[in-house]
Amino acid sequence: MKLYFRLISFLKPHAFVLFLAVIFMLLAAVFDSVSFTVLVPLSDIVLGQNKIIFNKQLPAGITAIVEKMNEIPPLTMLNIIVPILLVAFVLKGLFFFARTYLTTKLSQIVIRDIRDKLYNKIQNFSLDYFTQSATGHLVSRITYDVEVIKGAISVGLTDIVYQTSLLVCFSVIVFYINWKWALMSIGILPLVIYPIYSIGRVIKKISTQAQEKMAELNRKLFETISGVRIVKAFSMEDSEIKKVAEQNHSFYKIMMRLQKRAIVLGPLTQFIGACGGILVLYYGGREVINQHISFGMFVLFLGALLSLVRPCRRLSEVYGINQQAIAAAKRIFNVLDTPIKVVESEGAVDIPLLKDRIVFENVGFGYGDELVLKDIDLKIKKGEVVALVGASGVGKTSLVNLIPRFYDPTSGKVEIDGIDIKDVSFKSLRKQIGIVTQDLVLFNTTVKKNIAYGREDANDEDIIKAAKTAEAHEFIMDLPEGYDTIIGDMGMKLSGGQKQRLAIARAILNNPPILILDEATSQLDAESTRLVQEALDHLLVNRTGFIIAHRLATVKKVSRIVVLEGGRIVDQGTHEELLVKCDLYKRLSKLEFLI
Numbered sequence: 001m002k003l004y005f006r007l008i009s010f011l012k013p014h015a016f017v018l019f020l021a022v023i024f025m026l027l028a029a030v031f032d033s034v035s036f037t038v039l040v041p042l043s044d045i046v047l048g049q050n051k052i053i054f055n056k057q058l059p060a061g062i063t064a065i066v067e068k069m070n071e072i073p074p075l076t077m078l079n080i081i082v083p084i085l086l087v088a089f090v091l092k093g094l095f096f097f098a099r100t101y102l103t104t105k106l107s108q109i110v111i112r113d114i115r116d117k118l119y120n121k122i123q124n125f126s127l128d129y130f131t132q133s134a135t136g137h138l139v140s141r142i143t144y145d146v147e148v149i150k151g152a153i154s155v156g157l158t159d160i161v162y163q164t165s166l167l168v169c170f171s172v173i174v175f176y177i178n179w180k181w182a183l184m185s186i187g188i189l190p191l192v193i194y195p196i197y198s199i200g201r202v203i204k205k206i207s208t209q210a211q212e213k214m215a216e217l218n219r220k221l222f223e224t225i226s227g228v229r230i231v232k233a234f235s236m237e238d239s240e241i242k243k244v245a246e247q248n249h250s251f252y253k254i255m256m257r258l259q260k261r262a263i264v265l266g267p268l269t270q271f272i273g274a275c276g277g278i279l280v281l282y283y284g285g286r287e288v289i290n291q292h293i294s295f296g297m298f299v300l301f302l303g304a305l306l307s308l309v310r311p312c313r314r315l316s317e318v319y320g321i322n323q324q325a326i327a328a329a330k331r332i333f334n335v336l337d338t339p340i341k342v343v344e345s346e347g348a349v350d351i352p353l354l355k356d357r358i359v360f361e362n363v364g365f366g367y368g369d370e371l372v373l374k375d376i377d378l379k380i381k382k383g384e385v386v387a388l389v390g391a392s393g394v395g396k397t398s399l400v401n402l403i404p405r406f407y408d409p410t411s412g413k414v415e416i417d418g419i420d421i422k423d424v425s426f427k428s429l430r431k432q433i434g435i436v437t438q439d440l441v442l443f444n445t446t447v448k449k450n451i452a453y454g455r456e457d458a459n460d461e462d463i464i465k466a467a468k469t470a471e472a473h474e475f476i477m478d479l480p481e482g483y484d485t486i487i488g489d490m491g492m493k494l495s496g497g498q499k500q501r502l503a504i505a506r507a508i509l510n511n512p513p514i515l516i517l518d519e520a521t522s523q524l525d526a527e528s529t530r531l532v533q534e535a536l537d538h539l540l541v542n543r544t545g546f547i548i549a550h551r552l553a554t555v556k557k558v559s560r561i562v563v564l565e566g567g568r569i570v571d572q573g574t575h576e577e578l579l580v581k582c583d584l585y586k587r588l589s590k591l592e593f594l595i
Contacts, residue, residue, distance in 0.1 A: 029165030107154030126342035136219025152325030387555035438519035
């Protein structure tokens, strides 16, 4: 219940809409139950052409009304009842529309707010979170799990109020007419409580399995669709289709198990209610025959009693719906409650543009218990271009990822002009850093918007200039719509080299004082590499640069090369200096035939 109440807390900002919805629910419930009383004069006076007979002493006011009604001729009573029924159905329709519209609005507001909150939280996670969580699972939280929660608001909360109100109103009617019959008929209802509770627990368990299976299906779909080139390159279409079909069928079987248990609750409560109704029909029928109560009064009692079945059945179904929602809420709150490891400090200040140097002071960093970087001491002056080299997995990318605070060091600190970057705002820090990585990220929008990403104020002239500098303008103009061509998911319509040059153009347009180039020319052919390298050399003038390269030929001319091994800096210097004093660098150079 704690999770359910936490879920309902999302309604607090919309208390007024909730208040109106509850008012209309109560009015609809009262109206539904009170309108049953029309059955009494209709059955006794109009159709039976008799009088209303009640089996107990009524209050003076009600007795006077009943006596007055008994004096009205049948035809006159019919003329009174018909317009009353007409007005009743109009009001009933209005109440139904109002409560349904408001509760639907509430459910849509809540899932909107939850999705916004989830996406906001996910966007603020540091990169280490995404190394442990599959993208498909996170997408499933925002889509499928949130949609499950909608049922707890649009149906669950609505029916808890509305059906409970109906239950109270109809119970008042049956107990007022004959409390002995009422107890006799509904006394067997507790027999259904235990199976409803047991089935509800099973529904919650199966619902959790269904949500996990959907998350896994989403993960698989995301992987295979985004990686469709690899799937086709290795002729794995049939294999992937089979895997997705198996997961999809597994999800289908879980959902059928879930629905089977949810559906059984309705007939079960209906059967119990029918048993109570049959008992009343037998004993009440005897009372009507003996003229201890009028037929109309008995019809009212029996109608109200049978009407109790509907809210009881619906509330049992709501219990199942809410169990599914609680299972989904648990998964959603697991994300919302996960602490963000890299956070902006409360007193964060805007850092000015780099003036002097970037310093790594005794920096250590690791993923979990595994240290990737150890005892890193490094000073980079403004305008200096530093290349990081070493075997794969030595921590080159991890080192540069500490500069924009994608991660925080586990020990030591990183400073810019003597200011610990933990004390500055993310926006001011990252605004002066441009990044081009080997893992390209492009969006399913136009070429123009991809280049201008992060620079919404850029005009066409700026965009074209950046593209020309990155040697991208020529191929862009050959595209069907030029700069307005939509490039597809992850730039599927472009070659690897074209995508790389767009990413470089994006970094150029942002014109940052600090550049991080992580294998920025890795997917270019020889001619494009030469052209783009010239552009980057020009761009790096008077800028501070970090270049990660497995191909040493691309970094021979930088001002300093830093060699890493085992997470530590083992040497640094120019290409010529390292060939003399660093055995590791000499060995790497020999592998590339540089010496």
